Amino acid sequence: MRPIKLFQSSGFRIAFTFTLVFLLAASIAGATAFSIIGEELVKRHERVLASDYETLRSTFLAGGLTDLSEAVAAHAAASRNHESVYLLLDPGSAKIAGNIDAAPSVSTPQMVPAKELGLNADFGYFIQRGVVGGNALVVGSSAEDISELQEIFVEGSLWAFVVLIAISLSGAVFLSHRMNRRIEVIQNTLESVADGKFDAQIPATGGGDDIDRLSEIINSTVSRLGTSVESVRQISNDISHDLKTPLNRLRIIMEEAFEKQAAGEPVAGEIEEAIGEISRIIGTFDALLRIAQIESGARKARFADVDLATILENIAEFYSTLVEDEGMKLEVQIERPLIVHGDRELLSQLFANLIENALRHCPGGSVITCSLASKDSLAVASVCDNGPGIPENERDNVLRRLYRLETSRTTPGSGLGLSMVNAIADLHHATLSLEDNKPGLCVTSRFPLVGLKDL
Amino acid sequence: MRILLIEDDQKTADYILRGFRENGNVCDHIENGHDALFQASRENYDVIIADRMLPGLDGLSVIKALRSTGKKTPVIFLTSISGVDDRVEGLEAGGDDYLVKPFAFSELAARVSALARRPVMQQEKTVLKVHDLELDLIRRRASRAGKEIELQPKEFLLLETLMRNEGRVLTRTMLLERVWDYHFDPQTSVVETHISRLRAKIDKPFEVPLLHTIRSTGYSIHAPD
Ligand SMILES: Nc1ncnc2c1ncn2[C@@H]1O[C@H](COP(=O)(O)OP(=O)(O)O)[C@@H](O)[C@H]1O
Numbered sequence A: 001m002r003p004i005k006l007f008q009s010s011g012f013r014i015a016f017t018f019t020l021v022f023l024l025a026a027s028i029a030g031a032t033a034f035s036i037i038g039e040e041l042v043k044r045h046e047r048v049l050a051s052d053y054e055t056l057r058s059t060f061l062a063g064g065l066t067d068l069s070e071a072v073a074a075h076a077a078a079s080r081n082h083e084s085v086y087l088l089l090d091p092g093s094a095k096i097a098g099n100i101d102a103a104p105s106v107s108t109p110q111m112v113p114a115k116e117l118g119l120n121a122d123f124g125y126f127i128q129r130g131v132v133g134g135n136a137l138v139v140g141s142s143a144e145d146i147s148e149l150q151e152i153f154v155e156g157s158l159w160a161f162v163v164l165i166a167i168s169l170s171g172a173v174f175l176s177h178r179m180n181r182r183i184e185v186i187q188n189t190l191e192s193v194a195d196g197k198f199d200a201q202i203p204a205t206g207g208g209d210d211i212d213r214l215s216e217i218i219n220s221t222v223s224r225l226g227t228s229v230e231s232v233r234q235i236s237n238d239i240s241h242d243l244k245t246p247l248n249r250l251r252i253i254m255e256e257a258f259e260k261q262a263a264g265e266p267v268a269g270e271i272e273e274a275i276g277e278i279s280r281i282i283g284t285f286d287a288l289l290r291i292a293q294i295e296s297g298a299r300k301a302r303f304a305d306v307d308l309a310t311i312l313e314n315i316a317e318f319y320s321t322l323v324e325d326e327g328m329k330l331e332v333q334i335e336r337p338l339i340v341h342g343d344r345e346l347l348s349q350l351f352a353n354l355i356e357n358a359l360r361h362c363p364g365g366s367v368i369t370c371s372l373a374s375k376d377s378l379a380v381a382s383v384c385d386n387g388p389g390i391p392e393n394e395r396d397n398v399l400r401r402l403y404r405l406e407t408s409r410t411t412p413g414s415g416l417g418l419s420m421v422n423a424i425a426d427l428h429h430a431t432l433s434l435e436d437n438k439p440g441l442c443v444t445s446r447f448p449l450v451g452l453k454d455l
Numbered sequence B: 001m002r003i004l005l006i007e008d009d010q011k012t013a014d015y016i017l018r019g020f021r022e023n024g025n026v027c028d029h030i031e032n033g034h035d036a037l038f039q040a041s042r043e044n045y046d047v048i049i050a051d052r053m054l055p056g057l058d059g060l061s062v063i064k065a066l067r068s069t070g071k072k073t074p075v076i077f078l079t080s081i082s083g084v085d086d087r088v089e090g091l092e093a094g095g096d097d098y099l100v101k102p103f104a105f106s107e108l109a110a111r112v113s114a115l116a117r118r119p120v121m122q123q124e125k126t127v128l129k130v131h132d133l134e135l136d137l138i139r140r141r142a143s144r145a146g147k148e149i150e151l152q153p154k155e156f157l158l159l160e161t162l163m164r165n166e167g168r169v170l171t172r173t174m175l176l177e178r179v180w181d182y183h184f185d186p187q188t189s190v191v192e193t194h195i196s197r198l199r200a201k202i203d204k205p206f207e208v209p210l211l212h213t214i215r216s217t218g219y220s221i222h223a224p225d
């Protein structure tokens, strides 16, 4: 048996694909959150800067340049580690006060690298620059919080991804292992079926999932296959046993003809007898083939809704003249219409075989009763007689191909009539039962009825 | 009658050809499907007898192809598989009749002649006549020499089938198929009993018999020669 490789296993592939999709989704969600938070932070910085700048400007309006330069110097002194930066330049761009020495000229508040402010840091600064009484006033605040957030976010995301990948990969491996084990069980089972062990079955895990359902279908297919194979085996056995007799007879006839011909006697009688024997053998083969064809189920494709009552009535009418000529009586009790899903041709043959059996195996004066009625959503059809009947211990046997009762040795027939009846009933999902009619035989078949609403 | 036989088994072909030629028919024989299709579409035959299993193009495909060219020559299929499915397949492919191998020549001959002279005019007739026997298809009445004969519906259909084929032999299985639409082989003499019932009504009370039994073949209705 070939082991299933990890990447070829469908469980792994599904889990792997799912992981990729999940990671993509997580990345998109993360990026969105990141940009929203970033924007919020920037807005906050802008608000703080604007209010700082306004405060300083109002100082100038109230107390002039002296007050402003003092205020700038006080603010600058209050800011530790250059959290906030301030710079006041006179119209000649010379520094009056502040905690930085230079600032780029920007027209709107924006982020600039620390280097441009003469500072040494790896994060940027938001700065706002304006002119107050001819002097340049610059206020700024460090964007360290934003870069910190970025770092935390990237690091956090990386770890989350690593954990996510680890968990889902081990999930994938687990799933694929579980799936592989079940598929291997199915493989093993089918391999033993291929070796001819038709009783092999895939055990159900009880979960009722798709693999369980698949297993059930495989199981029922295999057991049906087994039945067919067994029936083929049985047929070939039966045929080889039972056809030996007529073939032997044929051989004897031909040998006799040969001797007679050597003695100069006419052999027309022997030839006619031989042809008769051969016709019977051909008839047996035809019937066997027909049974096999019925059992194969191919005929199901042509099933239609048919009225069992009409079928039985027509067959009974068809045989009524012969029954009379044989000195018997045919009674018909039919409830109608009874619709079943089936093959008119085969159902006709089923009843024909049963009536012919009664005609053949019952003495003159017997009464044959054909009846049809519905009971518990089944169409119950029986053909009964008051003849010799079939002993209870033989009732299963007579359904076998070519099997005939010892007492019927001299009556014509091939022992295939009831086998065909059985095969036809089976094809129609009908149950067949042979019962004692006290005296006589009663053969009853129960067909599932088609609801009248379907008509 | 001009007959085309498409059959690859030499023994079977010889048997069929000899039978038809002895009866004064012209028979062509072709062994494979491709040549048969060519021959059948070029010539006008009265009947084509086609084996279903042939080397190359199988019989079913030959007839399907022939029908698609618009040729309506009657076709009878021969097959070694028995069962109604094959019959239905054959009919669906454009075949007109169907016979399972092995068969008696008389059965094939009866079917071929029923196909070949399939009466077109007869079908429009409303009263069938054989000698002094009359069957009124509209009023569903039978009479002989002016005397009314009462028939059961199936007896009527049986007589109608025989009279439509006046002078031709209808075998037991042909009657079974045409009158009762049964395609299985009864192991009893059930068809014979229907014939004898019919005979008792249309022949017994009269001097000249019209319904004849053809030994080991079937039945035929015709006027005295
Ligand atoms: N109605 C019946 N009464 C008594 N015996 C019967 C009846 N039907 C069938 N049997 C017995 O069952 C056997 C098998 O029947 P079947 O399969 O029809 O074969 P066949 O009729 O060709 O012998 C018969 O040989 C006969 O012994």
Ligand SMILES: [Mg+2]
Binding pocket: A353, A356, A357, A413, A415, A416, A417, A418
């Ligand atoms: Mg029987």
